[in-house]
Amino acid sequence: xxxxxxxxxxxxxxxxxxxxxxxxxxxxxxxxxxxxxxxxxxxxxxxxxxxxxxxxxxxxxxxxxxxxxxxxxxxxxxxxxxxxxxxxxxxxxxxxxxxxxxxxxxxxxxxxxxxxxxxxxxxxxxxxxxxxxxxxxxxxxxxxxxxxxxxxxxxxxxxxxxxxxxxxxxxxxxxxxxxxxxxxxxxxxxxxxxxxxxxxxxxxxxxxxxxxxxxxxxxxxxxxxxxxxxxxxxxxxxxxxxxxxxxxxxxxxxxxxxxxxxxxxxxxxxxxxxxxxxxxxxxxxxxxxxxxxxxxxxxxxxxxxxxxxxxxxxxxxxxxxxxxxxxxxxxxxxxxxxxxxxxxxxxxxxxxxxxxxxxxxxxxxxxxxxxxxxxxxxxxxxxxxxxxxxxxxxxxxxxxxxxxxxxxxxxxxxxxxxxxxxxxx
Amino acid sequence: xxxxxxxxxxxxxxxxxxxxxxxxxxxxxxxxxxxxxxxxxxxxxxxxxxxxxxxxxxxxxxxxxxxxxxxxxxxxxxxxxxxxxxxxxxxxxxxxxxxxxxxxxxxxxxxxxxxxxxxxxxxxxxxxxxxxxxxxxxxxxxxxxxxxxxxxxxxxxxxxxxxxxxxxxxxxxxxxxxxxxxxxxxxxxxxxxxxxxxxxxxxxxxxxxxxxxxxxxxxxxxxxxxxxxxxxxxxxxxxxxxxxxxxxxxx
Ligand code: SF4
Numbered sequence: 101x102x103x104x105x106x107x108x109x110x111x112x113x114x115x116x117x118x119x120x121x122x123x124x125x126x127x128x129x130x131x132x133x134x135x136x137x138x139x140x141x142x143x144x145x146x147x148x149x150x151x152x153x154x155x156x157x158x159x160x161x162x163x164x165x166x167x168x169x170x171x172x173x174x175x176x177x178x179x180x181x182x183x184x185x186x187x188x189x190x191x192x193x194x195x196x197x198x199x200x201x202x203x204x205x206x207x208x209x210x211x212x213x214x215x216x217x218x219x220x221x222x223x224x225x226x227x228x229x230x231x232x233x234x235x236x237x238x239x240x241x242x243x244x245x246x247x248x249x250x251x252x253x254x255x256x257x258x259x260x261x262x263x264x265x266x267x268x269x270x271x272x273x274x275x276x277x278x279x280x281x282x283x284x285x286x287x288x289x290x291x292x293x294x295x296x297x298x299x300x301x302x303x304x305x306x307x308x309x310x311x312x313x314x315x316x317x318x319x320x321x322x323x324x325x326x327x328x329x330x331x332x333x334x335x336x337x338x339x340x341x342x343x344x345x346x347x348x349x350x351x352x353x354x355x356x357x358x359x360x361x362x363x364x365x366x367x368x369x370x371x372x373x374x375x376x377x378x379x380x381x382x383x384x385x386x387x388x389x390x391x392x393x394x395x396x397x398x399x400x401x402x403x404x405x406x407x408x409x410x411x412x413x414x415x416x417x418x419x420x421x422x423x424x425x426x427x428x429x430x431x432x433x434x435x436x437x438x439x440x441x442x443x444x445x446x447x448x449x450x451x452x453x454x455x456x457x458x459x460x461x462x463x464x465x466x467x468x469x470x471x472x473x474x475x476x477x478x479x480x481x482x483x484x485x486x487x488x489x490x491x492x493x494x495x496x497x498x499x500x501x502x503x504x505x506x507x508x509x510x511x512x513x514x515x516x517x518x519x520x521x522x523x524x525x
Numbered sequence: 526x527x528x529x530x531x532x533x534x535x536x537x538x539x540x541x542x543x544x545x546x547x548x549x550x551x552x553x554x555x556x557x558x559x560x561x562x563x564x565x566x567x568x569x570x571x572x573x574x575x576x577x578x579x580x581x582x583x584x585x586x587x588x589x590x591x592x593x594x595x596x597x598x599x600x601x602x603x604x605x606x607x608x609x610x611x612x613x614x615x616x617x618x619x620x621x622x623x624x625x626x627x628x629x630x631x632x633x634x635x636x637x638x639x640x641x642x643x644x645x646x647x648x649x650x651x652x653x654x655x656x657x658x659x660x661x662x663x664x665x666x667x668x669x670x671x672x673x674x675x676x677x678x679x680x681x682x683x684x685x686x687x688x689x690x691x692x693x694x695x696x697x698x699x700x701x702x703x704x705x706x707x708x709x710x711x712x713x714x715x716x717x718x719x720x721x722x723x724x725x726x727x728x729x730x731x732x733x734x735x736x737x738x739x740x741x742x743x744x745x746x747x748x749x750x751x752x753x754x755x756x757x758x759x760x761x762x763x764x765x766x767x768x769x770x771x772x773x774x775x776x
Contacts, residue, residue: 110574113544137541137591144624149756152763155734159621159764162545162667206551210572221573223561237554244552252729253722254552255545255667256736259729266731500574 101128106496109503111211111221113163114510118499120486127490130483132475132503136510145465150176150434150456151262157452157467158256161509163206166199166251167445168467169260170321171452176262179439179456180432187425188264189321194274194418195250195257196320196443200411201243201284202254203446204404207507208295209236212401215501216298232294235287239408242277242284246415249273261429268428274419281419285412289380292405296388300402304395305481308360309368310473312444318376318410319369321443327362328371328393335440339453342468345476354476355468361476364448365506366403367394378417381410397481397505404507434460445470447507471509478506533582533681536568538602540588540595541622541650545667546613547571547587553670560674563681579605583680589615589623591650603657608680611653612673614666618738618767621666623650627762652767661686666736666764669721689720690741693733696724705732712757717743717768738765745769 104120115136121128141160148156153172158165170192177184209232210222219225226233244254250269251257259265313332314323325333333341345354356362370385371393377385385406394403440453448470455464482502489498537547551557551572567577584606590596603609614620626649653659663672672688679686689695693715697704702724705711713732715724719740726733739745745768749758761768 108570110570110576111572113571115539115570137595139541139591139622140625141622144622149759151756152760155764156621159543159545159666162543162548165545206548210551214574220575223558223566223573224575226558234558237557240552241554244554252725253667255548258726258731261731266726266729 106499109500111214111504112508112510113161114508116503116508116510118482118503120499122490125490127483127487130479130486132479132482134510142465142467145462148462150432150460150462153454153462154260154262160467160469162255163203163509164199164445164447164450165256166196166247166260167443167450169257170196171441171443171450172454173260173262174321174441174443175439175452175454176456177439178441179437179454180434182263182430182432184264184430185425185427187423188428190418190422191250191265191268191425192260193321194415195247195260197411197415197418198243198246198250200446201408201415202240202247204408204411205236205240205243208291208401208404208408209233209240212504212507213295215504216401235291239284239287239291242280242412245277245280249277263432264425264427264429266429268424271422271424274422278416278419281412281416285409285416288405288408288412289384292384292388292402292409295402295405300396300398302396303398303485305397305484306395307477307480308357308362309371309393310357310362310364310449311368311372312442312449313372314376316376318373318378318414319444325442325449326372327357328368335442335451338442338451339440339466355473356476361480362473363477364470364473366400366407367397368448369444370394370403370407377406378410378413380413381406384409397502400505400507432460434458447471447509448473469509474506474508478503478508532563532565534567534577535564536579536581536584536606537571538568538584538586538598539571540586540598540616541591542588542613542615542620544571544587549667549670549673550585553674556674560677581606583608583610585610585612586616586653587612589619589650589652590656591622596656599653599656608660609653609657610661610663610676611659612663613668614664614736614738614765616653617662617664618765619650619652621764623766624762625650626766664719664737665721672721691720692716692740692743693718693720693722693724693727693737696720696722697727700724700728702727705730712760714748714760717745717748734760734763735765735768739768743768
């Protein structure tokens with residue numbers, strides 16, 4: 101048995117590396133090692149007041165703080181029986197669009213595209229493709245401006261609270277964003293056409309996809325959970341169907357659904373909700389993709405580009421229809437209860453569940469970030485992909501780019517792990 | 526004759542953190558390519574596959590020391606860098622994950638992981654300055670992009686960077702934001718928190734929760750008396766945990 105250990109994977113959020121175990125010329129197993137130190141969020145959330153949970157959980161991830169703030173607020177509001185107004189919901193969806201735009205634009209242009217064009221990074225790539233990279237940066241900036249207008253800042257916004265917003269933005273503030281978002285939409289459409297010209301490697305693994313689904317909209321902040329195999333779960337059912345597994349090479353837990361690995365994120369969302377994309381995004385999807393599910397993880401870059409168009413169209417629509425909520429923040433009446441909440445982070449479903457005490461403090465927190473759910477699937481895909489390159493000089497690069505297809509957020513994966521009783525698996 | 530001007534080498538490192546501070550650097554869209562032109566980015570794994578060995582002129586360090594590997598890494602960074610800059614609440618105070626310093630980390634491990642013995646974590650989560658000499662500190666959770674750019678411009682042109690040492694209250698006054706504590710009796714950490722955010726939270730109608738850490742003359746006892754309420758005192762240990770032990774160390 102021979103073990104090949106590669107160094108830290110670059111251009112991902114957080115710290116991980118790939119290790120291969122070879123037996124002769126056969127690849128026995130693959131490990132995505134996660135060595136980022138654990139941060140024990142779920143443990144120190146115990147005893148904190150419900151109102152502090154959005155600010156604390158945001159710090160799990162600087163790239164997708166809105167996902168954490170929205171999922172935990174939904175869970176806590178359900179536990180306390182609070183109903184926020186449709187205006188508050190729209191405002192949440194709006195800032196969430198900002199997070200998708202920013203996160204997708206960052207991953208596509210600075211982290212992922214360099215793999216397809218043979219550059220070390222986006223900055224190096226900008227010397228050969230200045231227009232294309234600058235266009236990506238403009239799209240990202242539009243997402244940031246949207247997050248700042250609604251949330252106060254782009255990393256760890258301060259305006260989102262359990263029950264709504266500390267203050268609702270003035271319509272004028274959102275109106276002023278329209279030209280920037282319009283221009284970003286043009287840019288994002290051009291980016292789809294450009295990314296579609298890439299010759300993608302052929303790779304079509306079979307895996308179940310899991311995403312939220314909603315009857316009338318592309319899912320972000322509401323809906324049920326569903327799989328490509330036809331299962332539909334409520335939040336309660338989902339929590340009891342997923343099993344966590346601790347593996348020795350990782351500071352993040354792995355997850356399985358009904359015993360199988362599964363994939364969350366852009367491909368899963370797209371495959372389950374393609375028909376509910378906004379008009380331009382839908383049209384672009386029909387142009388660049390054949391019918392049927394997209395299984396090739398390399399093409400996730402193109403799905404992200406299409407979802408960016410969707411998020412821009414959607415934000416423009418939400419701004420056009422914006423009416424400030426009469427009451428931006430509704431009052432919580434704490435009670436002892438359990439609540440669950442789920443939303444679609446840029447990288448896939450971000451599931452939260454809290455048990456709260458009558459005084460509003462957290463008794464138990466369980467947070468299931470998207471990347472932890474994808475780890476088992478990434479290892480499966482890595483194994484089949486790496487087997488093709490065992491004798492190649494490009495083996496390490498091919499492994500790394502497979503991992504980057506999933507835009508893993510390793511910081512997320514190590515920040516949230518389930519509270520257990522006892523030490524049994 | 527055509528000698529290229531020397532471009533200082535910049536390294537960006539990550540310890541236990543959320544990546545938000547590094548992202549703030551990537552979020553300086555308009556200035557990103559300009560910065561990239563003024564320095565050689567020698568080590569920045571989140572952004573590039575290029576890795577050059579040290580020594581480095583400037584090292585920006587995000588995150589806190591939380592396990593034996595990160596403790597070893599800060600020593601390496603110090604020995605390879607001329608200037609070490611701790612960026613963000615994690616690196617300058619321990620950050621939100623330092624909440625574990627007030628609990629038993631062994632109990633945490635077994636409450637989160639079925640096989641706690643596989644997990645390496647030190648009992649305390651500490652700022653970089655608990656281990657090595659730090660030349661500059663940029664506060665905030667996340668750091669402010671404006672401060673970061675001002676800082677980089679200053680060091681690159683050989684000037685001494687300056688940061689405000691006054692409190693968020695001063696920023697509220699400068700912006701003309703009505704004081705939430707006075708007008709509504711809301712608990713606000715503005716009086717004891719260092720400026721830098723531009724009075725962001727009060728401007729959005731909520732009390733400050735202390736992302737930028739204690740300001741120079743923070744009177745924490747007075748804050749406690751004034752705020753009184755339990756939640757205000759609890760907030761002294763939230764995103765930044767060193768208001769009562771400003772040196773950050775709980776060794
Ligand atoms: S200081 Fe805050 S934003 Fe910066 S890395 Fe730490 S948690 Fe993230």
